Amino acid sequence: MARTPLLMGNWKMYKTVAEARAFAEELGQHSQALGTAVDYAICAPFTSLHVLRVMLPAQVKMGAQNVYPEKEGAFTGEISPLMLAEFGTQYVLAGHSERRTLFGESDQMVNHKVRAIVDAGMIPVLCVGENLSQKESGQTQAIVSGQVTQGIAGLSSDAVARAVIAYEPVWAIGSGKTATAEDAETVAREIRSVIAEHVDAAAANAVRILYGGSVKPDNIAGFIQQPNIDGALVGGASLKASSFVEMASAIGGALA
Numbered sequence: 001m002a003r004t005p006l007l008m009g010n011w012k013m014y015k016t017v018a019e020a021r022a023f024a025e026e027l028g029q030h031s032q033a034l035g036t037a038v039d040y041a042i043c044a045p046f047t048s049l050h051v052l053r054v055m056l057p058a059q060v061k062m063g064a065q066n067v068y069p070e071k072e073g074a075f076t077g078e079i080s081p082l083m084l085a086e087f088g089t090q091y092v093l094a095g096h097s098e099r100r101t102l103f104g105e106s107d108q109m110v111n112h113k114v115r116a117i118v119d120a121g122m123i124p125v126l127c128v129g130e131n132l133s134q135k136e137s138g139q140t141q142a143i144v145s146g147q148v149t150q151g152i153a154g155l156s157s158d159a160v161a162r163a164v165i166a167y168e169p170v171w172a173i174g175s176g177k178t179a180t181a182e183d184a185e186t187v188a189r190e191i192r193s194v195i196a197e198h199v200d201a202a203a204a205n206a207v208r209i210l211y212g213g214s215v216k217p218d219n220i221a222g223f224i225q226q227p228n229i230d231g232a233l234v235g236g237a238s239l240k241a242s243s244f245v246e247m248a249s250a251i252g253g254a255l256a
């Protein structure tokens with residue numbers, strides 16, 4: 001079965017509620033340009049999820065950027081998977097490099113989050129990627145394979161098949177530098193073979209793999225045209241509705 005492309009924005013710690021409302025209003029004016037052949041999502045700060053739930057065009061789903069992997073309890077400041085699922089959240093990021101480096105999240109914690117997201121009926125977006133020194137010392141494949149196998153440990157084949165994996169080289173995030181489409185494709189292909197080996201061929205074929213790292217309207221087509229890349233996880237260029245729509249159009253053009 002063909003994999004549905006996915007364009008996912010990650011707003012990180014940007015946008016007040018008023019700014020999120022303005023984005024949703026503007027995107028709503030262009031909802032016809034989004035079409036139905038591509039899945040869309042915005043991973044917003046928790047404070048903006050409500051306004052997005054009310055105002056985003058129907059084909060754009062809500063995502064969260066983080067979650068704590070317990071149902072409830074004395075975890076001051078945290079949000080549970082149950083709370084996000086009840087709220088209508090469809091996707092949750094896990095293992096973004098900013099969480100790994102700034103907040104010390106280990107592969108084990110990322111795996112707890114991934115399993116908790118699945119248990120709550122949402123789709124995990126497992127983020128993986130090497131940093132610059134790992135790239136320069138030829139460790140990309142080992143780092144990414146390790147993050148993938150540890151991130152999905154304990155998931156059923158069906159859960160892996162429904163999951164999303166975002167390959168984001170850390171050196172490409174917010175830097176204006178991207179991996180070449182060919183290098184990103186090589187890593188995406190490797191991720192599928194790791195999943196085929198550790199889970200099964202059906203999950204490897206079905207899991208959606210995104211590229212992330214300085215994706216913009218003028219470079220997204222090169223990534224989406226790769227056979228093993230199914231979309232993009234976009235930070236900076238997802239903050240403007242006009243740029244989100246331009247990326248959606250570029251995906252449409254690349255797939256036509």
Ligand SMILES: O=C[C@H](O)COP(=O)(O)O
Binds near residue numbers: 010173174233237
């Ligand atoms: O989650 C998104 C990535 O960190 C990419 O961010 P960026 O598009 O601003 O480079």
